[in-house]
Amino acid sequence: MANRLSEDDLIASIFAPLSGPGSLDLRDDAALLSPPPGHQIIATADALVAGVHFFPDDPADQIAQKSLRVNISDLSAKGADPWGYLLSLALPDNCSTDWLMSFAQGLKADGKTYGMSLLGGDTVRTPGPLMINVTALGLVPEGQMVQRTTAKVGDRIYVSGSIGDSALGLALRLNQIALSTEMKTEWQDHLLNSYLLPQPRQGLIAALRAHAHASMDVSDGLIGDLTKLLKVSQVSARVELARIPLSQAAAGLIALQDDLFDRAVTGGDDYEILCTVPPTQSAEFEQAAAAAKINVTYIGDVSAEQQAPVWIDRNGQAKIFAKASFSHF
């Protein structure tokens, strides 16, 4: 703990500047919050551990941003605007003040981008790896939370952006993909960056509130996460795997090595929106997404529950995935 600020100094000098309304300037033990009239609160938490959810030598500001963004992604999927967050940090002894200042810079930048300030939290010492827990609070207009359990038979299944970039980025990072000269540098950069820094789909919040029956963010792999959503909604689905949106980079890599497709659609850390929209609303949903400059792709349809979801491959055959989800756990 040499060269480390005391907890009080850390709060006053590094974290207090990130605090916002309700935080009481971090001079109290707790935050004081009043949701605006006509709103409900959405609360979610995500914990990240060095060596499990990020690499210990990732840039500190990007680790901070990732820990906020994975939570903002959850809020966005629920149709909630970010409101504030509590941050608990377990710091190993070798964590320097410079590292913490860079970490705080990342929080500050994203706090501004996403409209979310620090409300409180805790800082403790750990003999283990760095760990970050963010409990994020969001706001939805009364009754407009988009839940996970409310998909209906006949809904169209949409996914935002592209799937698998982050999982392939992680595989590259772990040297689990044999590099070849056909692999473009810009593909690698795109995939590695996707892993490092999620892009939560805040732009879809209004479209989800207005048009979606059910929604969640894709964090543990598309196949597994859709399976979960369908299960808790007591429905099933038929999905055409060829429709799953891939980036140029992911498609390029998969063209070279086709077993990477499974990794792309069952790997984690996409932080895209997976939602179901009734057919009567799908044109408006697509228009709203286009207006927000976010691609959404119709990948399949919700069916009555009689069986597990059916994944149709390019040959029209039902495919079985050996492992549907990525598990950090």
Place this chain on the structure above:
Amino acid sequence: MANRLSEDDLIASIFAPLSGPGSLDLRDDAALLSPPPGHQIIATADALVAGVHFFPDDPADQIAQKSLRVNISDLSAKGADPWGYLLSLALPDNCSTDWLMSFAQGLKADGKTYGMSLLGGDTVRTPGPLMINVTALGLVPEGQMVQRTTAKVGDRIYVSGSIGDSALGLALRLNQIALSTEMKTEWQDHLLNSYLLPQPRQGLIAALRAHAHASMDVSDGLIGDLTKLLKVSQVSARVELARIPLSQAAAGLIALQDDLFDRAVTGGDDYEILCTVPPTQSAEFEQAAAAAKINVTYIGDVSAEQQAPVWIDRNGQAKIFAKASFSHF
């Protein structure tokens, strides 16, 4: 991770039974909360790390209870009733399902005792020690939060219960106190139990709301915590050390080894209430505490800020503490 439930199974079988209103049965990514009309939300977080905040071989149910109670203590000090909590758990690979079931039993018991149900959270794997983060939400009637920054000159300083039991319990646990035949077994049991299981002062909530100007819970040592409260309130104080309430066990130990007094008043984990009450309200505050069957002791007076707080010893001399606070950090 052998013999470990998947995260989904863990949630469904072990944590869902602890969930309450707003949790959506833990089947969504987030909780949905609406504070009752006329109330504000108090939010606080405390993180506990095995080997830092508790012993890894402490009983799992009591570790769970401690992690809830340290947060309930914060809420109580603010005049807030417990409402719900989000739990993030980082589990090492050797954490068994039996351990988790016992942990959940502790949460269930205290959730019932204190009126607080599980709203959500996260479960992750860690290569390091077990870590628990609880983000607790409480409710106060509009405008009735008791803050830390609002002590006034002339206020009387009160502390609940007795001080130092937990710090001396920890010292015993660490074999840092030479055992002697004069040391009664019941003293040791009392002190060891105080360390293991805090008793948050929920019974004082109404008295604090009605009568206190400022309040916090004592978690990092009375001397250091009072110094913090006075500093953020921009006031000072004169405290008579002999008035600080000690249990029979702590007083007995200190009589045998008088340097333990400093440890008692600067050690951590008391989870008692430290508050300031105007003299005009002190009789009513004492009556309200007595009605709640909680001892409160008047230990000194708030003075105008001109100097650091003055600690008067038994000889009427000002005492200087080498170290005012215990720091887990």
